[in-house]
Amino acid sequence: MIELESNLVPERRYSRLRSGSNISGEAGGGRMDYAPDKVDEITLALLWLTSFKDPVGVRAWKGQDWDTMERLHAKGFISDPKSKAKSVVLSEEGERRSRELFAKHFGLERLHGKSG
Numbered sequence: 001m002i003e004l005e006s007n008l009v010p011e012r013r014y015s016r017l018r019s020g021s022n023i024s025g026e027a028g029g030g031r032m033d034y035a036p037d038k039v040d041e042i043t044l045a046l047l048w049l050t051s052f053k054d055p056v057g058v059r060a061w062k063g064q065d066w067d068t069m070e071r072l073h074a075k076g077f078i079s080d081p082k083s084k085a086k087s088v089v090l091s092e093e094g095e096r097r098s099r100e101l102f103a104k105h106f107g108l109e110r111l112h113g114k115s116g
Helices: 036-049 066-074 092-106
Strands: 023-025 032-034 051-054 057-061 087-089
Touching: 032 036, 036 051, 036 066, 036 092, 057 092
Parallel strands: none
Antiparallel strands: 023 032, 051 057, 057 087
């Protein structure tokens, strides 16, 4: 049986993300340019999917790209992801935006008052 030490912080993996208006990555062996703001928006939306309330506030599991999580922290949406905790705390603004973005990108149209 393998024993894991709960006090270890996972080592930061090399990220294919680079700062700039467009970012190149090599997912699947190919290269793709993409905008970090769009990645941040979708990641923030997906944090709503894994969010839960605790005595501190609303938290979300932090199993996302480290660079993206650091950008969301710099924008004030989440607590510092560089911690031993397996989750981050969403700020009030982060919780609001996360919920809005999840509804925008993944909600059913009938929930938004649209007919189709």
